[in-house]
Amino acid sequence: MNRLEQKIISDGIVREGNVLKVDSFLNHQIDIDMLNWIGEEFKRRFSDVKVDKILTIEASGIALASVAALHFNVPVLFAKKTQSVNVDGEKFCSQIASFTHKCINNVFVSKNYLKAGEKVLIIDDFLAMGSALEGLTDLVRQAGAEVAGIGIAIEKGFQEGGRKIREKGYRLESLAIIDEMDGTTGTIKFRQ
């Protein structure tokens, strides 16, 4: 087991509805040492890939992507969910269905920060049904930029997102892939 998998076993809580709670170290309180290991691991796995920018989505992707960005020495851009008077000019927009909040979010990035030809590494905390990644890859496509790879901390391998993303040919690296999770017993099984 790698460090993230050990942390999930020791501190993660399996909830009803296929939800894994990791808010003691990733989604609410943040274990920065754990995040730093995740950032280093993404850098190691994507060491052969040119990355100009990291793209994630607010809110929980931001901390993870920011620590990773230190290892890649590139800026982080996060897709916003709420309209803001602080974002000037034209935007690329997409829609993302939220697995945890059961709603549709209109997400956007400013055209100032995503440019044609840029090599973009997408990073997020979870991969479940794949909606967040569909929206983020759509923003990259609209900009004429290129998805250099996708780094996920926790993939729920029993949901369909990972398969859909791999079938599309993206290079997807998930640091912990959960193949089975039982809310009654709290058991978690990782892919070997």
Ligand code: 5GP
């Ligand atoms: P997807 O779009 O792939 O269905 O879900 C990805 C997003 O939903 C992630 O950005 C994450 O915030 C959230 N998410 C999905 N499953 C879980 C889960 O089991 N636990 C937590 N904490 N977040 C999840």
